[in-house]
Every structure is written in structure tokens, then in C-alpha cells.
Amino acid sequence: MFKESHLEIDVQSKSDRVEWGHIKYHSVYNPNMAYEINVQWAAASGAIVADLIFGWARKAQSCGLQMVAIPADPFALPCSLKSDPLRGPVFVPVDVESLMGHRSYLFEEFEESTREQRLMLFLEAVALKFGFIRCTVKSAQSQNNQFIHLSGNTFLLIPTHPCDHSAAPVVSQSHLSKFGSSPDPSASPHQEYISRLVVNHIHSHETRVGFLWLRNHMVSRRWKLGPTCATSDESFQNKLFSDFTAFCKNEDGRLLTFWNYCVEVSKSIIKEEYVRGAA
Template sequence: MVTWQRKAQACGLHLFPVPSDPFALPYSCNSDPLRGPILVPLNVSCFTLPGSEPFAQFPADTWGRRMHLFQPPTRTRTFSTSSASQLNQPGFLWTFNYMLTRRWKVPQISGDEVLAEKMLHDFRLFCANDRNRLRDFWDSHLPLLAPTSPTDDLMSEP
């Protein structure tokens, strides 16, 4: 690895170590609980407008079929507990690269720990829809998504 790092530096590239298991998932028996990832919850309630249909951007004759396909088949066999909403909460797993040594912790290459904390804080605010940033991002990218696809003909109800 050291030889590759030296050769890469001659070419203007920076190689630095990363964990072999970057996300120590909390449900794994072999993961270290002290370096587990941080769940950054995503506020999806800001994407729906009050009184709007769930599939309003798609043709109206496909709504029923889409709802049927989105419902899990095990819905009738599951039960709800107080922590069930936490298990199904959408979000991102955030982890820090704990393998960086002091040699690589220079602001020009990877930033410092204060920068990483600031990035995590800003990402949490973004995912929580602080100052309506998430909703604005969604609205600016929604026109780029094609609401119709080749499978829409298959999904239309006869």
C-alpha cells in the first residue's frame, strides 16, 4: 500500500486508507457498536402536499395498480409496536473514516474533524427540511424525472 501511495503522489493522486467494512451495520453480530454509523433521518412528509394524491404525477388510470404494487404482501401478517416506525424510517447512514492518520488529516486532502462535524450538521439540517431546502431541491429536480415510462401501458387498468 505504501508503494502505491508514493507512486500515486508522483501522478498527483492521493490514496488514503478506508475501512474494509465502511458501514458497521448495527444489526450485524460482528460489528463494533462504538464505530457504528449515525442514522440521519429523512423528512419525507415535506414531499406531499395536503390533500394531494400519492401518485398525482402519473396517469389517473394507473393509481390503483401502483398502490397495489407498493403495498407489501406481508401487511396483513405484521403487527405494530412502538418502535416499528423507527425500523421503517427512511434516512442515510453516515460514518466517519476512522482510519485516517495524522498524515492524511490535512485540510487540503480530507478536511479536519471540525469540517466533518459541520458537514454532518448541515446534512442533518438538509434532511430535516430546514429552511425548506429539501423541498426546494425536490421541486427543482422533479421536472427532470420522467413521469411516464414504457411500463405505464402495462400498469394501466383495463
């Protein structure tokens, strides 16, 4: 999915020393997903790298595209020992009980093996409704259900399974004793924080239905390149989060209305396929 190449950092020859880096980018453009460019450097000046990135952003805007900076690991989930403990997502629960009606649980009328996928598709439809698109950042967490808002302000993730700590890097005992760290990821306060958000410990450790929400801390007013761009607008971020949270709580019956709409669309598609097959 990603291609790699050498990157010439100092394209304007401002520096009197050699500056270089690496770049990873999507090999194929998908209009339904965010196109991602990963820039890495070790021998380069921060100011020159910033000039390069903002130059790309201005060129993208002239082509009708929007380019914003995002962290290499947006959600900083505790999937590795390098996870940032100072950044943590907010869990937004979805009121699925309001959608059950007379059923004992969602998708009761369908086969059990398909229920998890159907729930994932519904949550994805909710994300798309609020202007999110898929975002497949190549990071340690390797989640394929990440989304980014069209404004670049916010990340969204549908949690499905816990992190795989088997791929975490091994740290020597001398290093751990020196810094007073624990090699057990389950003992990490960051891991416990995420677990408390996603897992319902009251009801047999069931996974709670909802989203992980995190703002993009890398956008600033400098990224507000267009007059109508909502990037770096804090009031817009607050309004978006408030509206999304209220929707997931089924305030004013909006979640139930959207659920009924999705059910009707699904029935019409099934009916159309049945008629087409009969013909």
C-alpha cells in the same frame, strides 16, 4: 467484481524475514464509484505494511487520484457475530412529510411497485449532491447502497432491509458459555441500537426514511497529503455533517427546493423521450 492475488509486502527489502499478504481489488474501474483495494496480511510487520500503503497513496496523488484508508467493514452493522459493538452509525432522518404536499405519501401518483425504487433514487441524488460516491466494500453486510465522501472522511448508507443473520457464523455452546455470550443476534444490544434508528416502533414498525452516517476513523493527519485535501480535517467533518443534517430537515426549504428540481428534471426527461418516440 473483485480479483485476488498474492501481495509482496516488503518491496524495499527492509525486513530480514519473509513477509507476504493477499490483495483484493476491483477488476474494472468505474469513474462513478470508489475504486477499492483490500489488503490482508498475517505474516507482515505493521510498519512495513504502512510504508507500502503510503507509497501507493503518494503515487496515486501524482496521478491526480486520492487514496485513503477505510475499514474492511465501514458501518460495523450487526450482520455477524464479529461486528464491532463500539462503532455505530448516526441516523439522519429525512423530512419526507414536507415533500408530500396534498398527497398522502410520496410518489402516490405512481405504481406501488415502483415507489421504493423511486425513493431510493431520490435519496441517492441527495447523497450525490453532497459529494458522495458509491462504495461497494466487500463485507459481511453486503449492502449495495453504501457511499463514501470524496474527501474520504465519511461513509453514508441508505438502509433498505434488515441484516440477514442466516449467514452469521455458528458459535459453539461451549464458547458461548465460556464468554457469557448469546447466540441470538436479535438479543444483541448493537442490533437493538440499529433497529431503534431505522425502525419507527410508534407507527407499526415502519422503516424510517433517512441515512446512516459514520465517520472514517482510520484517516489521520498523516493522510492529509495535499494542501487542499479535506481528509482528516475535523472542522470540515463537523461542517459537512451539520449542513447535511440541516438539509435533510428541510431547513430554509432546501430539501423541498431540491425535490421540486428533481421533479422538473424527471418531467423534462419523460417529455423528451415521448417526443423522441413520437418522431
